[in-house]
Amino acid sequence: DVPNRGWTKGEIVNTFRDIFKTNAFGKKLILIVILDEIDILLDKDGDGILYTLTRTDNVSVLSISNYLDFKNLIKSRVTSSLNDKEIVFPPYGADQLSDILSERAELAFSDGVLNDDVIPLCSAMAAKEEGDARYALDLLKNAGELAFDEDSEKVTSEHVKMAKDRIEHNKVTEIIQTxxxxxxxxxxxxxxxxxxxxxxxxxxxxxxxxxxxxxxxxxxxxxxxxxxxxxxxxxxxxxxxxxxxxxxxxxxxxxxxxxxxxxxxxxxx
Ligand SMILES: Nc1ncnc2c1ncn2[C@@H]1O[C@H](COP(=O)(O)OP(=O)(O)OP(=O)(O)O)[C@@H](O)[C@H]1O
Ligand SMILES: [Mg+2]
Missing domain, CATH: 1.10.10.10 (Winged helix-like DNA-binding domain superfamily/Winged helix DNA-binding domain)
Known part of the structure; x- marks a missing residue:
């Protein structure tokens, strides 16, 4: 169990060391460490933790970043022992966003309440914003909420346009307030x-x-x-x-x- 205050780096390393030492599960263990947004870690703390991990037996590292050039933040003594394989995910296109939205709409909306142009419009708008799936989902969700508030039987492209303004509005007010x-x-x-x-x-x-x-x-x-x-x-x-x-x-x-x-x-x- 992780306490509410979280774990210090030392506690984490020691815990894993203990598990490996006692071979607690009676099997050969492989530790897979997933570091999301790894550029932030590298930027703040340097590549020391990566160095430790790559020099430890039975450890695999999976790291995720939005920056294609994040490896520039890693020194060569670490890159040489990384032995890495890179997978690049290009931004979603409008068609892919449509697929994602249709899957969600199936779960979120009653049959037939979405006008035919709603999902294509949300997808096209989000494709313009670098294919951001989160934004596409946010548009669809807000459009649905606006239609609901109006007691409308249908979600229309007008609701999507209003949703765009509402999201923009909330973003600006949130930034200013904080x-x-x-x-x-x-x-x-x-x-x-x-x-x-x-x-x-x-x-x-x-x-x-x-x-x-x-x-x-x-x-x-x-x-x-x-x-x-x-x-x-x-x-x-x-x-x-x-x-x-x-x-x-x-x-x-x-x-x-x-x-x-x-x-x-x-x-x-
Ligand atoms: N292929 C997909 N199918 C269904 N939903 C998806 C798909 N890709 C993304 N999403 C949805 O989009 C949202 C954002 O996805 P996710 O958190 O994986 O983004 P991310 O790539 O980590 O982005 P970030 O760089 O902002 O962290 C989630 O709600 C996720 O469910
Ligand atoms: Mg993420």
């Missing part, structure tokens, strides 16, 4: 300047942000990290422009999410 306070202040400053129709340079943003944060304000330097993070999350975009000879370059910041949605979320926290 941002640290000072980042929320930065967003509020961007919102204010956007509403005033101002071109937003980092300098102007910092002035506005300082107004809002008063004595809690972080340094100008830190603001650049915040801007980067907000851009990575897709909430803003930045564009570097040159002001002409000798005047240097300026970052122009633009909001990339719905203004009203941002305002409503920021002020409901």
């Amino acid at each position: 941002l640290p306070l000072q980042q929320q202040r930065v967003l509020e400053a961007i919102l204010n300047l956007t509403k005033q129709d101002e071109e937003i340079s980092s300098g102007k943003l910092y002035e506005e942000y300082k107004e809002l944060s008063k004595k809690d304000a972080v340094t100008y330097r830190r603001i650049f990290d915040f801007i980067n993070e907000l851009e990575l999350l897709g909430i803003i975009s930045t564009n570097t422009i040159s002001r002409g000879r000798g005047k240097g370059r300026t970052n122009i910041i633009k909001l990339q999410c719905n203004e009203n949605l941002l305002e409503a979320t920021l002020f409901s926290i």
Whole structure:
């Protein structure tokens, strides 16, 4: 049994050592270790654990990553003992997504309630989002819930389009609500300047942000990290422009999410 607090690395290694030593099940054991999202482990802790595992007898490692080049994070002394076989899964196409959705729809919906164009539309929309099966399922589920809420007899393509907006809406509000306070202040400053129709340079943003944060304000330097993070999350975009000879370059910041949605979320926290 694993205690609620989890196991430390040492406890895990020792437990497996003990099992191997006592040969607890009376058979020759092979340990298969599955490391999902292995790039995160490699990035954070380095390849030490992989090294230990590849140098231990009777251990097989199966690792999963979304990054085709994750092996660059492994040093050659480890790659040489990996003896690995790589399997690449290409993103799902619309037809494959349709198959997955049809299988689920069979279980989730009563016969005949889905209009014929619903599954093809969900599949096409998700195929555009890098073939994300999770997104395809989410669209279908939300479309069904919206139809249910309306007491509609059928799920239609209109429900799917509404579902897309609802998922987008929830994603933006969730991101904003979980941002640290000072980042929320930065967003509020961007919102204010956007509403005033101002071109937003980092300098102007910092002035506005300082107004809002008063004595809690972080340094100008830190603001650049915040801007980067907000851009990575897709909430803003930045564009570097040159002001002409000798005047240097300026970052122009633009909001990339719905203004009203941002305002409503920021002020409901
Ligand atoms: N071939 C499939 N048949 C049925 N359902 C599938 C199939 N592929 C994916 N799914 C469904 O899509 C969802 C996401 O799948 P999964 O968790 O395996 O994704 P993943 O490849 O690990 O993605 P991530 O990189 O985000 O971790 C799950 O709900 C899963 O049931
Ligand atoms: Mg996964």
